[in-house]
Structure formats: C-alpha cells, structure tokens
Amino acid sequence: RRLPPGPWGLPVVGYLPWLDPQAPHLTLTKLSRKYGPIYGMYLGSVYTVVLSDHKLIRKVLAKDSTTGRAPLYLTHGIMKGNGLICAEKELWKDQRKFVIGCLKQLGVSKISGRREKLEARIMCEVDDLISYIKSKEKNSSDEVILDPADTLKHNLGSLINNLVFGVSYDREDKLWKWLLHLQEEGTKHIGVAGPLNFLPFLRFIPKFKRPMTFLVDGQRETHETYRKIVRHQVESLQKLRENDANYQADNVIHAFLLEKEKREGDVTEKFYSNEQFFHLLADLFGAGLDTTLTTLRWYLLYMANYPHVQTKVQEEIDQVIGSRRPSVEDLNNMPYTEASLAEIQRIRSVVPTGIPHGALEDVEIEGFVIPKGSMIVPMQWAVHMNNDIWKDPEHFEPARFLNEEGRYVKNEALIPFQTGKRMCVGDELTRIILCLFITVILQEFFISAANNLQLDSTGECGITLTPKNYAVAFKMRKQSKH
Numbered sequence: 464r465r466l467p468p469g470p471w472g473l474p475v476v477g478y479l480p481w482l483d484p485q486a487p488h489l490t491l492t493k494l495s496r497k498y499g500p501i502y503g504m505y506l507g508s509v510y511t512v513v514l515s516d517h518k519l520i521r522k523v524l525a526k527d528s529t530t531g532r533a534p535l536y537l538t539h540g541i542m543k544g545n546g547l548i549c550a551e552k553e554l555w556k557d558q559r560k561f562v563i564g565c566l567k568q569l570g571v572s573k574i575s576g577r578r579e580k581l582e583a584r585i586m587c588e589v590d591d592l593i594s595y596i597k598s599k600e601k602n603s604s605d606e607v608i609l610d611p612a613d614t615l616k617h618n619l620g621s622l623i624n625n626l627v628f629g630v631s632y633d634r635e636d637k638l639w640k641w642l643l644h645l646q647e648e649g650t651k652h653i654g655v656a657g658p659l660n661f662l663p664f665l666r667f668i669p670k671f672k673r674p675m676t677f678l679v680d681g682q683r684e685t686h687e688t689y690r691k692i693v694r695h696q697v698e699s700l701q702k703l704r705e706n707d708a709n710y711q712a713d714n715v716i717h718a719f720l721l722e723k724e725k726r727e728g729d730v731t732e733k734f735y736s737n738e739q740f741f742h743l744l745a746d747l748f749g750a751g752l753d754t755t756l757t758t759l760r761w762y763l764l765y766m767a768n769y770p771h772v773q774t775k776v777q778e779e780i781d782q783v784i785g786s787r788r789p790s791v792e793d794l795n796n797m798p799y800t801e802a803s804l805a806e807i808q809r810i811r812s813v814v815p816t817g818i819p820h821g822a823l824e825d826v827e828i829e830g831f832v833i834p835k836g837s838m839i840v841p842m843q844w845a846v847h848m849n850n851d852i853w854k855d856p857e858h859f860e861p862a863r864f865l866n867e868e869g870r871y872v873k874n875e876a877l878i879p880f881q882t883g884k885r886m887c888v889g890d891e892l893t894r895i896i897l898c899l900f901i902t903v904i905l906q907e908f909f910i911s912a913a914n915n916l917q918l919d920s921t922g923e924c925g926i927t928l929t930p931k932n933y934a935v936a937f938k939m940r941k942q943s944k945h
C-alpha cells in the first residue's frame with residue numbers, strides 16, 4: 464500500500480497552517496508543481512489527495528468508488544448528507560436521476576418544444592436586465608456606469624427561482640432580498656468556516672461560532688420559507704391537474720410532488736421526505752445561481768479588459784444574429800463567441816479547488832492507494848493554468864479554442880463542471896443561460912472599464928472564486944434596434 468507523495472504536516476492540524484486561506488488554490492497548485500499530478504497530505508484529520516492532471520482526474524472520477532463526498536463537517540455535519548450535492552450512495556443515485564429527468568423536462572434537452580419555452584423563460588430575465596440598465600441615468604459620455612453584480616444576481620436568481628420554485632419576485636420584494644442575502648452570506652460563511660471542516664472542535668471558538676450559527680439559523684429559516692412556498696405549490700398543482708390530467712411539471716417543486724406520489728409504498732419513498740425536499744431545493748438554487756452569476760461577472764470584466772476580444776464577439780453576433788433575439792442554436796454558428804465562453808471558464812475557474820469527492824473504498828491509481836474515507840480534490844486551477852497545456856495561461860485568448868479553419872474545438876483539459884459520474888448536472892442549462900445573456904448584452908452595449916483602467920482580475924476565493932466589486936460603463940451600440 465503506497466500512499467501518494469506529499470508534504471508533512473503537524474500533528475492534529477496537518478498541513479492546514481500552510482494553506483493560504485485567501486488563496487488555497489494557489490498553495491495547492493504550487494504543491495502540485497513540487498510533488499506531481501497526485502499527492503497527499505493531512506488537512507486536520509482528513510487525509511486529502513490532490514489531483515492536478517486532467518487525464519488522471521478523468522480516470523479517478525470515472526470510478527464508482529470515488530462517487531462519495533469528502534467527509535467534511537459542513538457536508539456531513541450540517542447538511543447531514545441530504546440534498547444532492549452532499550448525498551451519497553442510493554439517495555444520491557435516486558435524486559441525481561430525478562434531477563436530470565426534471566431538467567430535461569424543463570427544456571434542457573431539445574424535446575417537443577420545451578426548449579423554446581425554456582429559452583423564452585430565460586429571455587424574459589435577459590430583457591428585464593437590459594431594460595434595467597437602460598433605465599439608469601447616463602453620464603455626459605452617454606454611458607451608464609454600473610456594477611452589474613446586483614442586477615445579474617436578481618435576474619439570474621429570478622430565473623433559477625422560477626425554474627426551481629415556480630415563483631418570481633419583484634426586484635424590491637423584501638422576502639426575495641432576504642433569500643438572496645441568506646444565500647450570499649451563507650456562501651461567504653462557508654468560506655470563512657473552511658478550517659471547521661477539518662477541525663470540527665473549532666466550532667466552540669467564538670470566531671467560528673458566529674458563521675456556524677449563521678449557517679444553522681439560515682438553514683432553518685430558509686427551510687421555513689420553503690415550507691410555505693411548497694404548501695402554496697401543492698394547491699396550485701392540484702388546480703392545474705384538475706384542468707389538465709396530463710399536466711407536466713414546469714418547476715422542480717411540482718416535479719418532486721408528482722414523483723413523491725409515484726413512490727408511495729415503494730422502498731424509495733424515504734428519499735422523498737420534506738427534509739430531503741428542502742435540501743434539494745436549496746442545492747439547486749445555490750448551485751445554479753452562484754456559479755452562473757460568477758461566470759457572467761467574470762465575463763463582463765474580461766470583456767472590459769480585452770476590448771479587442773469584445774469587438775470580435777460583437778462582429779460575430781452582428782453577422783450571425785443581427786438585431787433579432789438569439790437562440791442557443793446560434794452558438795453552433797458562432798465559434799468565436801463559444802470559444803470566449805470556454806476561455807472565461809478556463810481562465811477563472813469558478814470553483815478553483817474543484818468540488819471534492821470522497822473515496823467510498825480504497826482506490827488503486829497509478830501504483831498508489833487512495834485510502835477509503837479520503838478527500839479527493841480535482842484541482843481545476845492547476846489544470847486550467849497548466850503552462851504545458853495552455854500557452855501563457857494568464858492571457859485571455861479565446862482563439863486557443865479554435866482550429867485552423869476557425870471552428871470551435873473542445874479541449875479535454877477544460878473541466879469546469881468536472882467529469883465522470885458526479886459531473887455537474889447543470890452544464891447544458893449553463894450553456895443556454897450564458898449564451899442568451901452574453902449575446903444580448905453585447906448586442907446592446909459596448910462595455911468598458913470606467914476611466915479606462917484595467918479591472919482587477921485576481922478575485923476573492925471562498926468556495927467560488929469571485930471578482931472583487933467593480934463598475935463598468937455600458938454604452939449603447941449604434942446598430943442596436945432594441
């Protein structure tokens with residue numbers, strides 16, 4: 464039994480004191496340069512194996528034995544293995560299948576007109592975003608200076624909320640603002656509480672007690688709100704079915720309620736408890752909003768920093784779409800735009816340290832053993848910033864995803880959604896959302912950094928790597944007809 468090579472740590476805390484809390488992805492990437500594509504170390508009491516080669520990551524994540532989640536206090540202690548992101552084994556298999564089916568039915572797959580309906584739902588939020596920016600006061604250069612984060616959060620949040628809960632809120636709605644606040648603060652607190660994962664006894668120390676209390680109280684309060692929304696949706700579902708016996712769910716709550724009914728009396732009925740329901744709703748809302756919001760914020764920042772790339776994307780949009788509204792199908796004829804979306808996901812990995820897995824059994828790989836119960840870290844940052852794969856990786860260059868004929872080519876080393884049996888279920892939905900938001904925003908506006916300064920692209924690392932707050936100038940493009 465040979466463990467992978469790796470650095471020594473201290474008793475109890477392991478290598479934790481050397482991890483940069485502001486930029487753990489950089490510490491772990493540096494170690495991979497020293498110890499190679501697979502290395503191991505203790506973080507607190509958790510033995511951790513870090514993978515930084517995409518082929519190795521694909522190999523490891525393809526195994527059934529690595530579909531567990533890391534034995535962390537937050538996932539196992541607070542979430543108690545509920546929902547989808549933290550679930551394991553039979554519950555995970557069942558709920559994953561349910562969610563994938565649900566997303567298909569909502570229009571992610573191109574079946575019987577549902578795709579058009581999904582695109583229309585997305586476009587509603589895109590139009591609202593554009594109107595919002597246009598409604599803001601312009602400066603003497605006819606530009607609207609704005610940090611797009613808040614309105615993007617509202618519009619993307621409304622979209623995901625509508626798909627998951629079947630409800631939408633006004634921008635200023637108090638409940639909506641509170642739900643968004645809980646989500647945002649919760650993500651930050653999970654970041655702050657990082658060491659708690661590995662040293663759960665820290666929760667008794669005041670510095671960690673506060674974020675812990677916030678997380679636990681936030682979870683309870685969110686679930687109370689969900690309980691009310693579900694109660695309301697039970698009634699609405701009943702009415703819809705009275706009018707149409709073949710009613711097909713158009714949000715996750717309705718789909719879950721219908722599935723729950725089917726499972727009555729079955730051994731799998733236990734997977735459809737209220738506790739599981741609320742955790743699943745929170746997972747979908749959180750995973751869907753945080754990631755797409757962060758990607759769009761990075762995209763607009765890079766467009767402002769690289770105006771010549773922006774101009775090329777706009778030329779392609781004008782040529783292929785003109786002034787009509789886009790459909791995701793257009794992306795097939797817009798290789799440079801597609802490449803720019805791939806490049807943003809490479810250069811700023813939304814989850815730079817990846818979402819860790821857990822070894823359900825001992826795993827043999829490349830002559831090493833990853834012991835049962837280990838945490839497996841697919842280091843996205845190390846893969847996406849590898850000099851051997853990507854020339855000058857800190858340079859934003861969509862053309863690296865184009866072949867000689869100018870066609871978009873997938874690169875196996877781009878793994879923002881990870882790979883294998885637990886790969887993100889929202890990858891296709893993300894593609895549709897990003898395509899529609901980006902093309903319409905760039906159809907309408909030219910974006911530049913206020914005062915023509917370069918915007919800071921270092922970011923802040925919690926679970927996700929987010930841009931620091933920034934403002935950009937939105938200037939209406941002349942050819943826009945909307």
Ligand code: HEM
Nearest residue numbers: 547548750751754813818879880881885886887888889893
């Ligand atoms: C830019 C957008 C997104 C990125 C970069 C992203 C990334 C990821 C990653 C890295 C994972 C972990 C996969 C693994 O454990 O191997 C994941 C899982 C997941 N994502 Fe996404 N995601 C995105 C959008 C979405 C959206 C829109 C949804 C909403 C449906 C979503 C729902 C989920 C869920 C439910 C899981 C857990 C899957 C499981 O544990 O089986 N994601 N995502």
